[in-house]
Amino acid sequence: GIYITPSDDPYYIYNHNENENKYLPGLYRLKLVNQSTVKYSWLKIKPKFLTENLLEVMKQDVENTVKGLARSFHANTNGSLSNYSSFLTFEEIEALTILNNSYKDFNLNTYFLSHSPRVRAGSYYHWTRNKKRNLDDKSIKKMSIKKYDKELYLKDFHATVDISENRVLKRLLLEILQVIMNVKKSIEKIPKNLMSSDLKKDFTLLQKYSSKLNYLLKEGWLRKVQIVQKEKGISNAYLDYRYIFFKDLNWKLKHISNFQPQFSRQYQYYWHRTDLLYEIWGYIKVIEALKGLGFTPVKGWIFDNVDLDFQELKPGTCVEMKTNGMYKHFMYLKIKYDDEVLPEEEEKVTLSNPLWHSSPHNRPDIRIEIYDKNMIFQSTIILDTKYRRLKNMNNFGKAGIVEQLNAYRYQLLSPYPFRADSYQKYNLFHRKNEDHQVIDVAALYPG
Template sequence: MDTPFKVLFCQPEYEPTTGLTMDKEILITNFVQDEIALYKMTDDEVPEVVENKRLTLSFSCDDEEARLYMDGLDIVPAKYLEGDSAPYLAPTEIPILLYDTPNKKDKLNPIHSDGYYPFIPGYYRIKVIIGGKSYFSWLKVKPKQITEEQWVSMRNDIEETLHGLAQDLIHKNASLGINSEIPIPLHILRKLYIIKKDFSKWVTALKDIQTNPRMRIRKEYNLSPRDKTGIIDAESIRYYARHPESRDYIYQPKNVRSYDLVENQWMQKIIKFIAKEMNELLEYLEKHKEKVNKEIKREKYFHHNEHAQVRLKSKVLDELTKYERFVKRVRSDCLLVLQEEWMTEVKETTPMSIPHSLNLDPRYRRLFSLYRVLKSEDVSISLDSSYDYYWKRTDLLYEIWGFLQLINGLQHESIGFEVVKGWIFDVNSNSKSVQVPFLEPGTTIEFKRGNTKLNLFYDETLPFKKEATTLKKPIFTNSNRNRPDARIDLYESEEYIGTIMFDFKYRPLRFVWDSAKLKGSNKTDTMQQLISYRDNIYSPFLYRHEDEIHWQNLRPVHEVWAIYPSHEDNNSPKNPLDDYRVRLMELTPLGNQDLFYQSIEEAIQKVIDAY
């Protein structure tokens, strides 16, 4: 579309025919004014640049009030940008250097010669505001192969984690435990849940049917010697009239019980179906027990019996054995009913109708209801459609992925918190369809471990006034940097004792924290943001039972975490944890998370120890 502005990127490209390297212009032309349309753009509509190559940006417009926002601009020194909470670029004919090789100076365009930002592979959103209208587009940074694997795996990991959380929710509600070391497939889990839910009620109905099934009294006629007294009815007289030769015998009726009713045919079908399902479950559980036993033997070969992995897998084996014992009991109860004498009278057929009596008798109704649920389609898990719009926002993708790692980390065996409520954990998992809700700003998840409680917040905006705080949301700020990606508020016996802040930075470490820029006004916006989260947060609820302590003099934020992925440019700067309470934490898809889990527990314990 035609736009009243021009956004141009330049990047050198080698020309094999001439042997020269020339600047290639990447002009952004595919702007849209509907943000939803932005997320529907296909890959072939998105201009591309290559990572780790010199990159400049030119933004020109006749309207001096125009603004250009772009993911990653916050790393540029603030003196070259406008705005505080959301830095933007004003129109300028001078190209802005976004990235160049380290220590290389651009003599022709000295602006930002000290601001190198190697854009990590992914999609970067561009937003231009002019005359009250907004225009949106993308720039894609093409990755190297190894980084591309991590990039692709991040979305897959998010989807798998969200599905896993939904599955764990069903585990929990089914009282089946939530150990996911060897996850039980959803279709198997669903059957276990259905069978175990209201087990005592339907098995009581089953045993009552076993001893007292529905039956009908019917007459059976037999010829009996006349000298034996017995009942004579109209049918006996009609028989005698038709068969005078049988005058020495009486066609005599006898009342007998009949169990071959349609409702009992249904019971036979239902009980056999349940028994068959239990056999399939047992087959599955047996295979997985064998698998876990082999893994335990392998772990014991390298570790002692009390090693964490051995204990974890032994716990899984115990759970599988518990499930197996339960399923065997269900199968045994079914087989006992099928072996009853009255059941042998019931014809093995597929009933063509559902008799009214099947719904009138509560015992039969309960078993039929169980059968219908088991026969229905498997439960499905879907993601809220809002996730579709965020897969291309690589920075947000990393942010969501990182938040999910926090959820998993808090529940890790080495930390030991359990979810109480919040977000997906409030979803009704009893229905056939479970939709994972979108991770909306302000989402809160509550965890508990003994007397310690914590609230994990996602992307919540902090208030600016003390009056806007509550015990459940106890902090406020006097800074415009008031929207951390995540935070943990900790409580001990319902008393607020401190906070840990988290920000996810999808960029190399030296563009998150550079110790050489701590002096004067050289701090980047990112560094100022992290320091502000520590220095400019207050709470009137901190240690509220200690009246002699003035809350104004206390800092409730114990640590601020800057979480970033691995990158070939990452170095090891001086740790700012002691001086600024900023913890630098590398967290990468496909990477080992042990240090991440260990550091979470360490940070939480520091808050508790301070209390």
């Protein structure tokens, strides 16, 4: 979509010496249009500081983490079990949700199905002394070839379970069992010290599913049913709720990816901008780490969307989190992404935006503001993502970060920390008379 006006002057498409420009890693098609011919070529731009494999891993990590965090929040706010784990894919997490919600009906339907399957009267021929059946053409033909003393070759009937709807059912159960075994294998790979109590419950649930299905398939009446792949429908069983249940359950498990929430198109741009991708990755990892420390998301960004619609991460985004009861003191956090501290003087500060700046460095990538239960501002932590090598950062100057981090540490100010009567004694005996309330700064860098 970029067009260059013809000129005698050379046009540099890519110059590796121009490190200040933000080039987008990827594969690009070049099209040269002359009066008589059209020529094509390709340009490949590799990411700096990361291998292409690591870049791909980071993309997948961002997607899986965002989906997992949003799904966990969605599950908790709707009262269902949260199964989020960064070790599992989105499809596996959704499969666990479906299986959790379906277990009660699964248990009932497997019980009733094991005791009273659908059957059909099937015909068969055999030699018998019972003369209750009439002779037909097949009987006469068979008896003309071979005879048994006082026995007739007659057609009889018996109930059979080897019918089309049961063949389809057996295939469906095998496919459901395969999904269950795959998720079990993924959970078994998670180190025990990193496995949440929810996942342990899920693993127990999967074992119940697999044991009931294996019993039905190997020891129940289904062992007499053929496995046929070509049978497509179970039209004869559409009014039987047991068969409909397993048909629907299998369909849900097989079509999870069709309903996978889609990222905003803006993310496709982020995936090419490695520096932006790294900022987003850092912000998401901070939220994930805080969640691991016992903070629960309350609102903001993906935590505003009950339909799991992943909107782009815009500058100024604020996710709010609170302690979930595991700490003695209640804390409320505001985690702000690429949010500019606007006031340049103390008089313009407000309770909702308690900081002002006295230096040009006023836009950190990640800012964590800490409040108490009464929303009294306490302090701030600054984290800045730096898409560059460590050896180029630990100095002053254009490429270094020491000057910038110092500015964040000592020149982001606030008159509001602990401004409440309840903190009067603390302010008198413990707190220094300082306006700068950034208690820590840090830089995040690749590797």
